Amino acid sequence: xxxxxxxxxxxxxxxxxxxxxxxxxxxxxxxxxxxxxxxxxxxxxxxxxxxxxxxxxxxxxxxxxxxxxxxxxxxxxxxxxxxxxxxxxxxxxxxxxxxxxxxxxxxxxxxxxxxxxxxxxxxxxxxxxxxxxxxxxxxxxxxxxxxxxxxxxxxxxxxxxxxxxxxxxxxxxxxxxxxxxxxxxxxxxxxxxxxxxxxxxxxxxxxxxxxxxxxxxxxxxxxxxxxxxxxxxxxxxxxxxxxxxxxxxxxxxxxxxxxxxxxxxxxxxxxxxxxxxxxxxxxxxxxxxxxxxxxxxxxxxxxxxxxxxxxxxxxxxxxxxxxxxxxxxxxxxxxxxxxxxxxxxxxxxxxxxxxxxxxxxxxxxxxxxxxxxxxxxxxxxxxxxxxxxxxxxxxxxxx
Amino acid sequence: xxxxxxxxxxxxxxxxxxxxxxxxxxxxxxxxxxxxxxxxxxxxxxxxxxxxxxxxxxxxxxxxxxxxxxxxxxxxxxxxxxxxxxxxxxxxxxxxxxxxxxxxxxxxxxxxxxxxxxxxxxxxxxxxxxxxxxxxxxxxxxxxxxxxxxxxxxxxxxxxxxxxxxxxxxxxxxxxxxxxxxxxxxxxxxxxxxxxxxxxxxxxxxxxxxxxxxxxxxxxxxxxxxxxxxxxxxxxxxxxxxxxxxxxxxxxxxxxxxxxxxxxxxxxxxxxxxxxxxxxxxxxxxxxxxxxxxxxxxxxxxxxxxxxxxxxxxxxxxxxxxxxxxxxxxxxxxxxxxxxxxxxxxxxxxxxxxxxxxxxxxxxxxxxxxxxxxxxxxxxxxxxxxxxxxxxxxxxxxx
Numbered sequence: 154x155x156x157x158x159x160x161x162x163x164x165x166x167x168x169x170x171x172x173x174x175x176x177x178x179x180x181x182x183x184x185x186x187x188x189x190x191x192x193x194x195x196x197x198x199x200x201x202x203x204x205x206x207x208x209x210x211x212x213x214x215x216x217x218x219x220x221x222x223x224x225x226x227x228x229x230x231x232x233x234x235x236x237x238x239x240x241x242x243x244x245x246x247x248x249x250x251x252x253x254x255x256x257x258x259x260x261x262x263x264x265x266x267x268x269x270x271x272x273x274x275x276x277x278x279x280x281x282x283x284x285x286x287x288x289x290x291x292x293x294x295x296x297x298x299x300x301x302x303x304x305x306x307x308x309x310x311x312x313x314x315x316x317x318x319x320x321x322x323x324x325x326x327x328x329x330x331x332x333x334x335x336x337x338x339x340x341x342x343x344x345x346x347x348x349x350x351x352x353x354x355x356x357x358x359x360x361x362x363x364x365x366x367x368x369x370x371x372x373x374x375x376x377x378x379x380x381x382x383x384x385x386x387x388x389x390x391x392x393x394x395x396x397x398x399x400x401x402x403x404x405x406x407x408x409x410x411x412x413x414x415x416x417x418x419x420x421x422x423x424x425x426x427x428x429x430x431x432x433x434x435x436x437x438x439x440x441x442x443x444x445x446x447x448x449x450x451x452x453x454x455x456x457x458x459x460x461x462x463x464x465x466x467x468x469x470x471x472x473x474x475x476x477x478x479x480x481x482x483x484x485x486x487x488x489x490x491x492x493x494x495x496x497x498x499x500x501x502x503x504x505x506x507x508x509x510x511x512x513x514x515x516x517x518x519x520x521x522x523x524x525x526x527x528x529x530x531x532x533x534x535x536x537x538x539x540x541x542x543x544x545x546x547x548x549x550x551x552x
Numbered sequence: 553x554x555x556x557x558x559x560x561x562x563x564x565x566x567x568x569x570x571x572x573x574x575x576x577x578x579x580x581x582x583x584x585x586x587x588x589x590x591x592x593x594x595x596x597x598x599x600x601x602x603x604x605x606x607x608x609x610x611x612x613x614x615x616x617x618x619x620x621x622x623x624x625x626x627x628x629x630x631x632x633x634x635x636x637x638x639x640x641x642x643x644x645x646x647x648x649x650x651x652x653x654x655x656x657x658x659x660x661x662x663x664x665x666x667x668x669x670x671x672x673x674x675x676x677x678x679x680x681x682x683x684x685x686x687x688x689x690x691x692x693x694x695x696x697x698x699x700x701x702x703x704x705x706x707x708x709x710x711x712x713x714x715x716x717x718x719x720x721x722x723x724x725x726x727x728x729x730x731x732x733x734x735x736x737x738x739x740x741x742x743x744x745x746x747x748x749x750x751x752x753x754x755x756x757x758x759x760x761x762x763x764x765x766x767x768x769x770x771x772x773x774x775x776x777x778x779x780x781x782x783x784x785x786x787x788x789x790x791x792x793x794x795x796x797x798x799x800x801x802x803x804x805x806x807x808x809x810x811x812x813x814x815x816x817x818x819x820x821x822x823x824x825x826x827x828x829x830x831x832x833x834x835x836x837x838x839x840x841x842x843x844x845x846x847x848x849x850x851x852x853x854x855x856x857x858x859x860x861x862x863x864x865x866x867x868x869x870x871x872x873x874x875x876x877x878x879x880x881x882x883x884x885x886x887x888x889x890x891x892x893x894x895x896x897x898x899x900x901x902x903x904x905x906x907x908x909x910x911x912x913x914x915x916x917x918x919x920x921x922x923x924x925x926x927x928x929x930x931x932x933x934x935x936x937x938x939x940x941x942x943x944x945x946x947x948x949x950x951x
Contacts, residue, residue: 154750154779156805157718159666165812187617195615201607208600216594216792218586252651252818259817263687267558268667284816288662319556351553380553393615395823406555413564417683418658419651423822424794 161268164287179501183536185523186503188329188478191453194446195393196433203432204425215424221416222408223250223400224424227431231400234434235386239375247408249415252422254359254399257385257411258285258322260418261355264410265319266291273311273321273352275303277481277510277520279329282322282357294318295512298331302339305346312350320353320383325373327360327477330510330522334475340373347381359387362443364476365451380404388430390478391443396426450478450526457525457533464541466548471523478526481507484519488547494521496543502536560667563686578900582935584922585902587728587877590852593845594792595832602831603824614823620815621807622649622799623823626830630799633833634785638774646807648814651821653758653798656784656810657684657721659817660754663809664718665690672710672720672751674702676880676909676919678728681721681756693717694911697730701738704745711749719752719782724772726759726876729909729921733874739772746780758786761842763875764850779803787829789877790842795825849877849925856924856932863940865947870922877925880906883918887946893920895942901935 207215222228228248236242251257258281266272268290274283276295283293296308303323312318323343325335335343347354356373374384383403388396401411415421433439454474461471461480471482482504484490494506507520525533606614621627627647635641650656657680665671667689673682675694682692695707702722711717722742724734734742746753755772773783782802787795800810814820832838853873860870860879870881881903883889893905906919924932 154752154803156664156752156803156809158663158809159669161666162663162809162812165816189617192612192616195612197607197611197615200615201604201611204607205600205604208596208603212596212600213591213594216596216599216794217591218588218793252822255816256818264557264561265555267560270558281816281819284812288813288816353553353555394617395615397818397820397822404553404555410555410557410561413561413683414687417564417654417680417687419655419796419818420680421796423651423796423825425824426822 161288161290165284182501182503183528183532183539184503185525185528185536186505187524187527189527190390190394190478191446191449191526194449196437196442199433199437200393200429203429207425207428207432215428219421219424221412221421223248223422224427224431227427227434230431230434231386234439235400235402238369239371241372241374241384241386242402243378245380245404246402247405249401249408249411250422250427251399251401251415252419253389253394253397254357254385254387255281255285256418257383257399257401258282258355258357259289260401260411260414261320261383262286262289262291263414264407265353269316271316271318273308273318274512275323275328276512277330277507278322279324279357280510283512286322291319293512298333301333302336303343305339305342308343309346312346312352317350318352320355321347322355322357323373324357325370326358327363327474327479329360329477330479330505330507331481332472332474332477332479333481334370337370340370341376344373344376344381348379354382355385356382357385359385359390360477362391363447363450363478365447365454366475374402383407391439391446392430392433396423396430398422398426398430450476453525453530453533454480456530457523457537460534460537461541464538466541466544468548469544478524480523480525482521482523484544485548486519488519490519490521493543493547496547497540500539500543502539504540560687560689564683581900581902582927582931582938583902584924584927584935585904586923586926588926589789589793589877590845590848590925593848595836595841598832598836599792599828602828606824606827606831614827618820618823618826620811620820622647622821623826623830626826626833629830629833630785633838634799634801637768638770640771640773640783640785641801642777644779644803645801646804648800648807648810649821649826650798650800650814651818652788652793652796653756653784653786654680654684655814655817656782656798656800657681657754657756658688659800659810659813660719660782661685661688661690662813663806664752668715670715670717672707672717673911674722674727675911676729676906677721678723678756679909682911685721690718692911697732700732701735702742704738704741707742708745711745711751716749717751719754720746721754721756722772723756724769725757726762726873726878728759728876729878729904729906730880731871731873731876731878732880733769736769739769740775743772743775743780747778753781754784755781756784758784758789759876761790762846762849762877764846764853765874773801782806790838790845791829791832795822795829797821797825797829849875852924852929852932853879855929856922856936859933859936860940863937865940865943867947868943877923879922879924881920881922883943884947885918887918889918889920892942892946895946896939899938899942901938903939
């Protein structure tokens with residue numbers, strides 16, 4: 154039988170990262186390619202204790218069918234948690250619990266985009282989100298960076314192009330893959346542009362709590378008084394990703410449509426995970442826990458940056474993150490990035506080729522992404538040294 | 553802000569059942585409207601024990617990110633389990649673990665159907681699946697029943713109509729909502745029609761193991777040697793639905809496409825649930841457990857049927873299920889079904905109006921669905937008596 158697949162899937166490839174990660178199952182491989190939180194950061198004992206308590210005292214509450222919007226206890230606890238430093242949940246807003254924030258990206262495109270509708274994204278941006286949009290027939294319009302911030306002139310133009318975009322997908326804090334953070338001024342300006350043009354914003358904030366330097370910058374959601382922002386908040390990076398729990402906060406009409414989409418998609422998210430997360434948020438000191446994660450990531454990030462400074466050819470550029478999990482490395486134009494990545498893989502070091510994160514992955518790209526949250530300190534030292542050797546090897550050939 | 557939603561969502565309404573179930577949160581209400589497995593049937597102590605063991609000895613395996621296809625241990629255990637009485641997994645097949653079988657329905661439509669493509673379904677059929685297909689722009693073509701079996705003549709015609717259907721969605725065992733079971737002859741004939749017309753079958757079998765009378769009939773998947781069948785097997789009805797774990801078995805090319813869809817949808821399913829299910833399948837006697845559920849359902853089904861025989865007006869017809877969870881009740885044409893359902897709700901008994909399960913819910917319908925797996929024996933007696941009184945009341949008015 155020859156299978157005929159839907160057009161919408163033809164632009165969605167199996168993730169480049171995934172393919173690289175397959176190679177990294179080799180225990181010899183040093184992987185800077187993943188985006189996994191550090192396993193040291195999981196509150197293992199607390200989860201064990203909460204889980205035992207739930208399964209002993211109220212097992213049916215997590216084994217029977219639940220409601221689509223999510224566990225009411227988690228919605229309350231998460232609302233309190235995400236509102237603790239700034240008001241992301243407004244009077245007209247509602248929350249839905251999803252199976253990871255990947256599902257928020259899919260639902261946003263599913264409820265908002267007709268086939269061929271345009272979504273504006275940062276260029277580069279989070280591959281999983283771009284694939285979700287494409288898998289529902291949306292077309293990407295990428296906006297480049299200029300001097301470390303999104304190019305607002307290019308954004309203005311993109312907003313005025315036909316067809317009018319359905320929403321802008323943005324990761325303002327410690328962006329994936331660049332590790333860069335949007336300034337308050339740029340956030341305000343983008344919100345104004347959204348309002349002037351009647352275009353929604355999908356603000357993805359999985360890393361916001363992972364700031365290890367500098368002051369927190371208000372989310373675009375907290376600045377919005379006009380129902381323009383769909384906010385994706387995740388518990389994957391601050392509790393545990395394998396549980397697949399995220400929270401979407403948005404105006405009621407949007408959450409109601411997402412609820413219908415979720416009902417048709419997976420009915421509701423795993424209840425054990427929701428209940429465990431609710432009790433963890435209620436009964437433990439989240440800010441102390443987050444502070445512990447921040448210290449782990451700060452140390453790992455600085456170690457990687459120090460080693461890069463020591464070993465990388467001085468013509469190689471990279472971002473200096475103040476939070477999150479990623480460093481974005483840019484090679485001189487004379488060096489072919491894909492050849493570099495291939496050489497690294499041959500020497501058992503995995504990084505992700507930057508073109509994987511572009512609105513169009515056939516565009517020329519001299520960057521790649523490095524992750525510091527997953528590897529051990531030893532692997533960071535060992536892997537960066539090897540990458541450094543390749544920078545010298547390739548730059549001496551090219552010059 | 554006025555929100556413009558995607559066209560694909562405009563045909564998907566918040567589930568009629570859901571709306572009725574909201575009314576049933578009233579503790580006075582006797583609900584025959586749900587489709588929940590009986591909570592008595594959950595292997596609570598075993599799940600508690602397995603979970604504690606996993607969270608103590610290998611917590612990171614369920615807290616870190618996992619792979620999209622699913623936990624390898626579960627895939628092995630589930631393959632062995634679903635193949636134990638018949639061969640559903642063929643040499644060219646593969647399995648993907650999904651977040652409930654609702655997600656299989658969504659992925660099937662997502663990877664196979666372009667906007668406007670036709671899906672053939674039984675009429676009536678499972679509302680959740682119909683909504684999943686519609687939410688991806690598919691158009692339903694419903695096939696009626698005739699003398700207790702699907703009308704094959706009508707199916708033949710539907711297969712030849714333009715545009716050619718993408719797949720047939722079928723629930724051969726103890727169908728939702730009718731409780732009816734497809735004969736072996738009809739299964740064979742449908743498979744032949746699928747082959748002759750080059751149209752896939754999506755076989756949904758959530759209730760197959762819940763047979764409490766008669767002999768098991770081979771699944772269409774087990775009869776297929778041509779890669780024509782996508783098989784949805786669920787652990788919700790035989791372990792626990794709140795865990796959201798199902799297994800899709802289909803030819804490799806289809807599972808690979810589903811994997812790309814799942815990556816863009818929720819990355820992977822909750823790992824705790826997958827690992828607990830794997831260990832339960834490996835270490836406990838599933839067939840003894842299933843036998844226990846069957847006995848519970850057999851008793852409840854017979855009780856409901858006995859009470860219906862005692863209390864319902866003799867002109868009311870209903871199916872006699874040999875497994876599953878549902879009875880399909882048909883009122884004489886003189887009685888307005890929606891008025892009946894409303895009267896029942898006023899007297900605190902909830903059933904689901906049958907038109908909710910049709911390809912087009914504005915069609916005339918004299919049937920409603922009753923569930924016997926969720927209510928207690930006492931509630932079954934009490935509720936059926938009330939419904940019986942309404943049948944007499946409305947039939948004496950109409951005659």
